[in-house]
Amino acid sequence: MSESKQPAPDPRDPDRRRVVARLSAAAMVAGAAGLGGWVFYDGERPVRSRRRADRFVPDHRVKVTPTVPAMVIARGSDPARNTRAAIERMGGMKLFIDKGDDVLIKPNVGWDRMPTQAANTNPAVVAELVKLCLEAGASRVVVTDHPVNDPDRCFARSGILEAVQQVGGKVAVPGTSGFFMVTIPGKLGRWPVFEPFITAKKVINVPIVKHHSLTRATLGMKNWYGILGGRRNQLHQRIDDSVAELAALMRPTLTVMDATRILMRNGPTGGSLADVKAGDAVAASLDPVAVDAWGVTLLDADPTRLGWLRLGEQKRLGVIDFRSLNPIELKTT
Amino acid sequence: MSDAPKPKPRRQKPEAFNWRSVRRLYQVFFFLLFVLLLGLASFRYLKSFPVSLYLEADPLLALTSLLASKVLFAGMALSLIVVGITLVFGRVFCSWICPLGILNHVTSALPSVLKRRARMLGNEWRPIYRTKYYILIGILVLAAFGVLQVGLLDPIALTVRTFAVTIFPGLQLAGVPLYAVQPAYLGGWLIALIFILIIASNRFIMRLWCRMLCPLGALLGLIAKFSLFRIQKDHSKCIACHKCTEACHGACDPHDKIRVSDCVMCLNCVYSCSVSGIKYGFLPPVDNEAPAPDLARRKTLAAVAGGLALVPALRTSTGVAKGANHDVIRPPGALAEEDFAAKCVKCGACIKVCPTGVIQPAGLEAGFEGLWTPILRYDIGSCTHTCTLCSQVCPTGAIRPLTPQDRVGKPPDQEPVKLGTAFFDRGRCLPWAMATPCIVCEEVCPTSPKAIWVEPAEVKKSDGTKVAVKLPHLDASRCIGCGICQNRCPVGAKAAIRVSSVGESRSPDNQILIKSY
């Protein structure tokens, strides 16, 4: 029993202000925890969805008068001159490109090959198209493709990177990002597409004529594989449908077919100069099916027997009988 | 002023049923409840019992999984109750509820061989006890970047994992019939060893884990800083006998200014004080306490930097983002690997509940991040076609809840859950390579129509005679990757049909057959 002392102010009595301070501190911690719990609570989904909005690809075609020829084939030894002559015979790039347009040019830059091996589009043809678009008043011309081999090597060794930059065009080399989901009408469903193909106002398809073991030929319609990311190696399980559906998705302003050098065998990669034949021609066309059919004939094959061409005609993308379009042939040299 | 010596204050004899008795009853209750709930996690007894209750009530698991995945999933909201309790009463969780804390407490409370003074010195606070805060900071930084490694050190996850992988199977070995079939788990020896070390360390320094390593204790300690009720000491009565320090579990210096964040509410000091000068009450004066937790700034920055450096170190290694091991097959309902890594706390609840024992704790197959996460080993078991037990017990939703209907799907609109695809190894298969009839794989394939179809053929034996066999083929569009074919294939050493993760529903990229994204 302690003896009674004069009671000192008992330090254990909590004084009012301290109590309020402590209580409010505890209340604030409780409030913060409760608020955090309430904001982030989800009874159904364990993770927040990171899905970006799906995008849509517009139709890039322009309306032209019936006097504009549907197909022009220019022959000569200079691919740049052929390209310019074909476009001018159609009526000039001004028919297709308005002042200030954002133009996308899609050559075939799929493979790590040099121009003489005819696995990629001729750089002179691509560069001439860039020049023509800039002359017609385009604000920006972007050249791009999503290659199969390493992108940097493909753009460099094909000669396209240098050729395009020299004439004032821009090259977009795809990486892992920049792909957005697009619903492709038909059996393919949703696939990731490289963004420039979604945002461009005008698109010019510039394929090269090549042999392909599965589709017999890879030309303009199959060139659109280069817009896709993701599991492209599975598209071969539905090869005809995928080629036709992609061609129906991407309706280009113009198709310019590079037949300067033709890869006759061992496509689409080629490699040996012995597989390459000189074609010395460039064709420009409003009809993607017809110009592909013409390209097939350059490979000594029958276009009416190819499933993807027939599907393209069924989808009303064009006609296989390109002769019915009365293509204009001209010589430049 | 009297020169007479102060009369020695007598220690009031504590009543028989005091607050320590309350604590002991709670310890018995919560430990038994923990063991019971985990024991109920099986096909026979699960029903709808909340077997992951402790995991869901764990504020550290809730906070880190929220940081990593930006979602506080379903039952994890229960952790707010524990936060509330800590805000009012202090770290009662650590001594009254946490199963590891209770085991540590009991082991620490066993009679010591050390002398009084040694015991007292052993219970003084040491700066190294701040380590748990640095560990907590490192874990939080990693979680903020989507790397969830809290499961390595969280006490509840650790204890559930240890019970699931070693203790319950060990009891089965000793004769307690907890399972229908004796289970075995990969790498269980390491998990057991770690647990033994933690418990044994209590004999050297009381509650060493709780004082120095436990990140949940660190988090609760930070919250306890604001608690309304806490230990308070009447300095005027103190005779510096240090009986409180001898008995203190938390090493929180009750004889001095008490470190509130380290007090684990064992209440030993209250009942060991010779002058009954310590009690537990509402809002003691501020000068009663040491400012807590008083972290060294350089070490704190080092903890943050360490966490930051680990993120790219882990994510540029193959495993999660790219180059995933195709032998890593995850349980049905598992999220895509990057999300899975942000949600799985390696608790092992799914391992415990799996009826065939096919779910195993991974080693390094899924990268370091995947250590002790669940993978399916089809050489040990197979994944039952309509079973969804693992998805029902996962606390964070790393295995998202499935109904049996979700698992089997509803053709043609709803696809079943696929874990992977099986591939035949024709060089080992009995009908293909050894002219011996078999087709066990086709027999046990659970899908209808079956993913394995057979084609009759006549093959030659070594003696030239012909034998009729049925050659099995796989239809990849029907295979759900359940692994029963691999598990029942009679070709030992390496089954003649083996499942790879490719084709799994949870991954948009890991596919073989063409399909829309």
Place this chain on the structure above:
Amino acid sequence: MSIILRVAALLPIPVILGLVIWAGNRPLPPPPVLEQGDHHGASSASKAFKLPDKLGEGWAVQGKVEQYDKKTLFDRIDGAAPAYIRAGFEYSLGAELRKPGMKESVVADIYAMGSAPRALGMYATERDLSYTFIEVGEAGYVASGSLNFWQGPFYVKLAGFEEGEAMDRALKEVAAALAKALPRAKDRGALAPLGWLAEEGRVAHSEGYSYPPLGDVDGLDQVFFASYRASAEGEPFKLFVVRLKDAAEAEQRLGRARAYFEKDGAKVSESKEGEARILEVAGEETRTVLLLKGAVLAGAIDLTDPAMVPVARARLLPTVDRASAGPTKKAAAGGENVGVPGWTQAARGKKAER
């Protein structure tokens, strides 16, 4: 005193135990449905509805309630049976209802069509816009001594024994009593497309659901439609909308419709407005407009005046926008990021059947 406090402090123990035991006895998820049921969704009314003997207001069932299935329906309604069966008929109940003091009965036929849209569809087939519409069930009318209405998956036809105001009153009573007894639709969400159609210019009571193709155009089956007038004297035309499973199916339907028109030699012109594809068909007598946006197909048929085409287009664009406005909450809750359908934590234990 403090002993009481300490004992009270132990109270959470039995409470927690009780909660754990309660939690363990919550209902379990149902086993999977393994039979390939009706692809359009076997309605939960596949167990026949039991008509109570007494219906209220004194009306009661005379004799037995007859039940008919697809095979025996012919015995009841002869050549009308195939139309019902094509429209999704599952079973029907036939009963005679009488009130004390009446010599004759009201004959009731209750057709279970499988889903609310199908019941609406059958109802709309037999309806004429000149009938007198009344408020019973979801919609109904009286005409020439009979009363037809629909509610939920049920299409109810009541036949009186004479014509006149008194009979109409009696029929309305019976109808009200039946509407109370019959279950309401569980799948009202399936009727949402009716809300997407424009309100301006809509002819009252003209909503419907076409299970045979609308206007016989291939691809326009199972769409929701309503009649419209551009002006008070104008010829009525129909606007329709449907949201399909995905864009692929919508494309396919549009393709079939287009093929149907082109086979007849009609001129089809295509244009785009924003993300919507628009087809305008100029036939011999009427024009048609078809819109496709994502998985939504909409359009206008029976446009007799070319000037109505832009009016129809203007009415359809907001319809298509409304229809495309995001998936339903249930669809969003599951499968977005994962590929595995979701299952709400709330559903676990709360609902015994989904």
